[in-house]
Amino acid sequence: MTSRIAHIASNTFREAVRDRVLYNLIVFALLMSAAAVVVGQISIDIERLVVINLGLTAVSLFGMVIAIFIGIGLVSKEIERRTLYTVLSRPVRRWEFIVGKFFGLAGTLAVNTFFMAIGVFVALLYVSHHFQQQDRWVLVALYFIILQFLILTALTLFFSSFSSPLLSAVFAFSLFVIGSFAEDLRGFAGMTHGATRWLATGAAYLVPNFSALNVITSVAHSQPVSGQLVLDNSAYALVYTAMAICGAVLVFEHRNLK
Amino acid sequence: MSRSQRVTVIFSVFLASSLIASVLLLRRVDQVRTGATLEEVLYISSPQALRRLSLGYNGLLADIYWTRAVQYYGNKHHDGARRFDLLAPLLEITTVLDPQLLVAYEYGANFLAPKPPNGAGMPDRAIALEEFGILNNPDAWQLYYNVGFIHYMELKNYAGAAEAFARGAQRPNAHPFLAMLAGKMAEHAGDRQMARMMWSTSYQTTKDINVRANAAAHLRALQVDEDVTNLEALNARYQQQTGRFPSSFSELEAAGLLRGTPLDPLGQSYKLMPDGRVELRTPDDFPFIEKGMPFDYTPPPSPKILPSD
Amino acid sequence: MAAIEILGLEKTYSIGFWRKRQKHALRPLNLKVEEGEIFGFLGPNGAGKTTTLKLLMGLIFPTAGSARILGMELDDPRMKAQIGFLPEQPYFYDYLTARELLEYYGQLSGVEAKLRSSRVNEVLHRVGLPDVGGVQLRKFSKGMLQRVGIAQAILHDPQVVFFDEPMSGLDPMGRREVRDLMEQLKVEGKTVFFSTHILSDAEALCDRVAIIHQGELRGVGAVADLTSSVHGKVEVVWQGTVVPASLRALGAECHVTRDTVRAMLSEANQDAAIEALRRERLRLVSVTPVRTSLEDYYLQKLQPPNATVRVGAKVGTTV
Numbered sequence: 024m025t026s027r028i029a030h031i032a033s034n035t036f037r038e039a040v041r042d043r044v045l046y047n048l049i050v051f052a053l054l055m056s057a058a059a060v061v062v063g064q065i066s067i068d069i070e071r072l073v074v075i076n077l078g079l080t081a082v083s084l085f086g087m088v089i090a091i092f093i094g095i096g097l098v099s100k101e102i103e104r105r106t107l108y109t110v111l112s113r114p115v116r117r118w119e120f121i122v123g124k125f126f127g128l129a130g131t132l133a134v135n136t137f138f139m140a141i142g143v144f145v146a147l148l149y150v151s152h153h154f155q156q157q158d159r160w161v162l163v164a165l166y167f168i169i170l171q172f173l174i175l176t177a178l179t180l181f182f183s184s185f186s187s188p189l190l191s192a193v194f195a196f197s198l199f200v201i202g203s204f205a206e207d208l209r210g211f212a213g214m215t216h217g218a219t220r221w222l223a224t225g226a227a228y229l230v231p232n233f234s235a236l237n238v239i240t241s242v243a244h245s246q247p248v249s250g251q252l253v254l255d256n257s258a259y260a261l262v263y264t265a266m267a268i269c270g271a272v273l274v275f276e277h278r279n280l281k
Numbered sequence: 282m283s284r285s286q287r288v289t290v291i292f293s294v295f296l297a298s299s300l301i302a303s304v305l306l307l308r309r310v311d312q313v314r315t316g317a318t319l320e321e322v323l324y325i326s327s328p329q330a331l332r333r334l335s336l337g338y339n340g341l342l343a344d345i346y347w348t349r350a351v352q353y354y355g356n357k358h359h360d361g362a363r364r365f366d367l368l369a370p371l372l373e374i375t376t377v378l379d380p381q382l383l384v385a386y387e388y389g390a391n392f393l394a395p396k397p398p399n400g401a402g403m404p405d406r407a408i409a410l411e412e413f414g415i416l417n418n419p420d421a422w423q424l425y426y427n428v429g430f431i432h433y434m435e436l437k438n439y440a441g442a443a444e445a446f447a448r449g450a451q452r453p454n455a456h457p458f459l460a461m462l463a464g465k466m467a468e469h470a471g472d473r474q475m476a477r478m479m480w481s482t483s484y485q486t487t488k489d490i491n492v493r494a495n496a497a498a499h500l501r502a503l504q505v506d507e508d509v510t511n512l513e514a515l516n517a518r519y520q521q522q523t524g525r526f527p528s529s530f531s532e533l534e535a536a537g538l539l540r541g542t543p544l545d546p547l548g549q550s551y552k553l554m555p556d557g558r559v560e561l562r563t564p565d566d567f568p569f570i571e572k573g574m575p576f577d578y579t580p581p582p583s584p585k586i587l588p589s590d
Numbered sequence: 591m592a593a594i595e596i597l598g599l600e601k602t603y604s605i606g607f608w609r610k611r612q613k614h615a616l617r618p619l620n621l622k623v624e625e626g627e628i629f630g631f632l633g634p635n636g637a638g639k640t641t642t643l644k645l646l647m648g649l650i651f652p653t654a655g656s657a658r659i660l661g662m663e664l665d666d667p668r669m670k671a672q673i674g675f676l677p678e679q680p681y682f683y684d685y686l687t688a689r690e691l692l693e694y695y696g697q698l699s700g701v702e703a704k705l706r707s708s709r710v711n712e713v714l715h716r717v718g719l720p721d722v723g724g725v726q727l728r729k730f731s732k733g734m735l736q737r738v739g740i741a742q743a744i745l746h747d748p749q750v751v752f753f754d755e756p757m758s759g760l761d762p763m764g765r766r767e768v769r770d771l772m773e774q775l776k777v778e779g780k781t782v783f784f785s786t787h788i789l790s791d792a793e794a795l796c797d798r799v800a801i802i803h804q805g806e807l808r809g810v811g812a813v814a815d816l817t818s819s820v821h822g823k824v825e826v827v828w829q830g831t832v833v834p835a836s837l838r839a840l841g842a843e844c845h846v847t848r849d850t851v852r853a854m855l856s857e858a859n860q861d862a863a864i865e866a867l868r869r870e871r872l873r874l875v876s877v878t879p880v881r882t883s884l885e886d887y888y889l890q891k892l893q894p895p896n897a898t899v900r901v902g903a904k905v906g907t908t909v
Contacts, residue, residue: 026697027697027698030694030697030698031698034683034686034694037685037686038683038685041685042685104681105677105680105681106681106682106683107649108644108647108649108675108677108680109675109676109677109680109682109695109739109742109743110695110698111647111648111649112647112648112649112670112673112674112675112752113670113671113695113698113699114667114668114670114671114698114699114700115667115670115698116284116288116667117288118288118292204345206311206314206318207318207345207348207349209311210348210349210352211348213352214348214351214352228303228304228307232307232310234318235310235311235314240321240324241317241320241321241324243324244324249313251313252310252313252314255306255309255310255313256310258302258306259303259306259307259310262299262302262303262306263299263303265295265299266295266296266299266300266303269292269293269295269296269299270296272288272292273289273292273293273296276285276288276289276292277285277289277651279649279650279651280644280649280650283663283665284663284665284666285665
């Protein structure tokens with residue numbers, strides 16, 4: 024069982040690499056280098072701030088785009104192109120296929136983020152000339168960004184299992200935006216009454232909580248991130264990802280392939 | 282059970298349990314993070330840059346910051362806080378993002394200017410906020426009213442208040458009270474009648490429930506102050522006539538000084554104290570009162586503003 | 591044990607905007623395929639052949655009925671390890687090379703790691719693609735993709751192989767090679783189930799066939815039985831262009847070509863006809879018993895049940 028999942032995952036990774044996804048790293052590297060050089064010349068004591076803000080935001084956005092662009096086709100492309108026929112006629116369980124696809128894309132994003140992290144730290148080193156204590160919070164911020172990717176990947180996988188690529192992209196992107204304001208949404212819900220309150224609260228808790236995973240601004244200002252938050256966020260991301268994958272498995276298990 | 286059914290059951294159970302777990306974890310995360318999102322406003326050194334970054338969606342962003350401001354104030358107020366550090370940045374960012382959001386300026390006047398625990402105690406910053414609003418909405422009479430209001434209520438700058446009201450009275454569609462307030466300022470500055478006029482204006486013209494509730498509470502307090510002053514004066518007359526203070530309102534009635542039992546604005550009767558003073562039965566229900574409190578009374582840390590009618 | 595056993599397998603789709611209309615893609619199908627035979631599943635396009643195969647592969651789920659392959663349920667992974675499937679007009683991951691694709695499929699089918707490379711090479715050889723293992727599939731022609739498809743179907747040495755239109759996209763030589771391969775599989779003791787609408791292939795290869803049309807099974811039987819001379823007719827050919835009256839009297843249907851006449855008459859009149867030709871001094875060329883071709887059987891079965899078709903004549907209703 025695990026070997027089949029591993030093989031599907033590595034094949035998905037191979038597909039992403041051959042689709043030249045990793046070339047985005049070149050664009051990112053250029054961006055970070057340009058930013059570091061420009062900012063290094065405007066020494067108003069905010070170089071570190073700008074590099075972290077820009078770097079982490081770019082990591083987040085680039086990764087989100089990749090997660091959505093590849094995620095939306097994970098299942099639907101295989102159904103449309105009928106490459107699934109020869110896979111499912113083998114002793115591969117449908118749920119193994121879904122789980123394998125998830126790990127493939129998650130792995131791609133993790134590798135991508137790893138290289139980008141190197142880029143951010145190189146730029147940071149360039150403007151600060153030496154690593155500081157506060158830099159470890161940047162690692163935490165990056166870890167949170169990877170957690171965001173896991174959730175987003177699982178969500179696009181879920182949508183891909185029953186929806187066309189375009190709709191999946193719309194849904195996933197909407198959830199990303201709404202999820203970034205999830206805390207505000209829960210606040211709104213608290214201010215409504217009656218039936219609206221139930222619906223709003225339900226929606227507010229169902230939406231992925233990206234806002235808690237975004238600590239870019241505070242890390243840029245050298246604020247520490249509490250260990251409790253790291254634990255809770257990790258658990259939340261794990262659980263939410265599992266939920267979305269279960270959804271995908273359940274949908275796919277009963278789907279008639281055209 | 283077929284293989285497919287088994288898979289369905291297992292994954293459905295996983296789905297349900299992870300759903301529950303995610304809700305529970307969310308609540309924990311919210312607790313750890315209270316205020317974290319809000320505190321980020323302290324890092325926005327340039328609201329103008331934020332407006333540019335919002336790529337034309339500044340209206341929506343303004344609404345989000347506005348809602349955060351309302352919640353922030355509500356929570357702090359409820360907890361009886363003495364510091365409202367984030368209220369000013371929240372309102373400032375809201376108004377930069379959407380300068381036409383008049384209710385934000387109203388909040389500035391009503392909740393940014395007053396001293397804690399009723400507000401942030403930053404009247405100067407509140408005035409700066411209003412002036413920014415005037416710059417962007419020169420015809421909005423409410424903003425001039427706000428300026429005058431802050432000058433009067435918090436800064437006790439009656440000349441400044443009169444000037445602001447007069448400016449506002451010249452705007453098209455200005456509320457008629459503005460001219461009246463400007464005119465009466467010279468004579469009645471500092472007295473209860475002016476205060477009552479201003480709070481009535483606020484009460485009638487605002488569309489925000491919190492501002493209205495606040496104004497209603499102030500009006501009730503003014504009513505109580507007036508009632509208590511009048512009743513204590515009647516007590517003094519009774520004492521002059523009979524040599525002692527009355528022990529019940531029927532005695533005052535019998536002496537021809539009163540008709541009926543006086544009720545406080547919430548419908549309860551006042552208490553006659555043996556030393557001639559008049560007290561409220563439930564002083565906690567009346568924030569902002571200056572009279573009618575028991576001797577050793579300390580107001581509750583979080584003033585109880587009843588929802589407005 | 592039957593290799594494939596289909597019991598009342600049925601597939602109905604609800605279509606239309608309100609999902610009210612029913613489309614019967616496959617009416618209840620009962621079929622049995624024995625081990626070691628080559629079984630042809632014939633029918634025009636849209637008859638339900640692909641639907642049946644997709645149901646057997648577990649790609650779609652039946653509305654009713656069931657099936658077993660090698661005695662195991664359709665969702666049994668042990669069963670799937672012993673079958674191979676070539677879909678119609680297959681499309682593979684075009685970013686992989688042929689070898690990578692087959693390695694991947696080998697992994698998924700549970701072929702042991704140490705055996706995989708050699709099996710992949712072996713099977714590439716067998717389908718006639720010995721030199722293109724390292725070429726990306728996006729560069730393959732349709733015929734080459736078809737061969738890769740066959741390769742992945744037999745890679746893990748399955749007991750039962752399912753081919754959906756295996757000859758499509760192949761030139762005559764390619765088709766010959768595939769036919770030879772299918773014969774070889776039979777020699778190795780495998781069962782082959784394939785669907786096609788090319789009758790000559792079926793006639794040449796199959797032990798048994800089934801004919802399906804509009805979702806319904808119309809006929810099943812051994813090829814040999816279906817094409818035996820049931821009609822009892824003979825074809826008599828003689829030189830010249832003259833048709834003697836005596837032969838017409840025997841009820842011959844004659845077809846005159848440039849310098850020969852072909853006449854069809856019943857077997858009983860065979861001797862009388864030869865005698866008549868001798869009397870007229872006409873030169874006999876051949877006397878051949880007429881066999882029903884599979885095509886005739888096929889076309890007949892495609893008709894609605896109360897119609898028949900005449901041997902060698904155009905399709906139409908007769909008395």
